[in-house]
Amino acid sequence: QQQVKQSPQSLIVQKGGISIINCAYENTAFDYFPWYQQFPGKGPALLIAIRPDVSEKKEGRFTISFNKSAKQFSLHIMDSQPGDSATYFCAAGGSQGNLIFGKGTKLSVKP
Amino acid sequence: NAGVMQNPRHLVRRRGQEARLRCSPMKGHSHVYWYRQLPEEGLKFMVYLQKENIIDESGMPKERFSAEFPKEGPSILRIQQVVRGDSAAYFCASSPSISGAGANVLTFGAGSRLTVL
Numbered sequence: 511q512q513q514v515k516q517s518p519q520s521l522i523v524q525k526g527g528i529s530i531i532n533c534a535y536e537n538t539a540f541d542y543f544p545w546y547q548q549f550p551g552k553g554p555a556l557l558i559a560i561r562p563d564v565s566e567k568k569e570g571r572f573t574i575s576f577n578k579s580a581k582q583f584s585l586h587i588m589d590s591q592p593g594d595s596a597t598y599f600c601a602a603g604g605s606q607g608n609l610i611f612g613k614g615t616k617l618s619v620k621p
Numbered sequence: 622n623a624g625v626m627q628n629p630r631h632l633v634r635r636r637g638q639e640a641r642l643r644c645s646p647m648k649g650h651s652h653v654y655w656y657r658q659l660p661e662e663g664l665k666f667m668v669y670l671q672k673e674n675i676i677d678e679s680g681m682p683k684e685r686f687s688a689e690f691p692k693e694g695p696s697i698l699r700i701q702q703v704v705r706g707d708s709a710a711y712f713c714a715s716s717p718s719i720s721g722a723g724a725n726v727l728t729f730g731a732g733s734r735l736t737v738l
Contacts, residue, residue: 552731553729553730553731554664554729556726607652607654607676607716608654609654609666611664611665613663614663
């Protein structure tokens, strides 16, 4: 019930393309869904987050789509750039403050 | 605002020694979380603390691992009698509150990388 499943494990996209990463959760008590970006040797950094009262949130080239009935959410990176190459983690959290993370997606954007 | 500060950034220990990892939360944050990241894997929750209180330690191994967040000073994750399987990156995160808009908004430090020889 506490799991967050993330796919794909790795993703290669051409510069200018769209990167799409998907996550699914089980616990309906989760009410906060962030995405974190991590570069090698660094800590995860909050990229964008959504709460279940909206179905989509956009910040620049990054969009979260949220499907409450399916218990799924996804990250779309438009116009992907080589500088976006990193590992992306989805997460889910509830009232306790703790976050449960997916296993990560390693994104490579080819020039 | 210096962010979440972790030290040491790298720590090498021999099997059987003790490892102490320190974390100072962001200014104004009173909640600290510890996560462990194994190579090529996600972040696994270990423990959640407030000042002088352990709120949730459901992710902590039953033996050898302990955490504290004293009234004064940083939070400390302590691993006694380290084994090779403890080699990992340990990340600390902090948040400003447990409820309202700030709940769940975790800011991570750069991590402490433990290598056990």
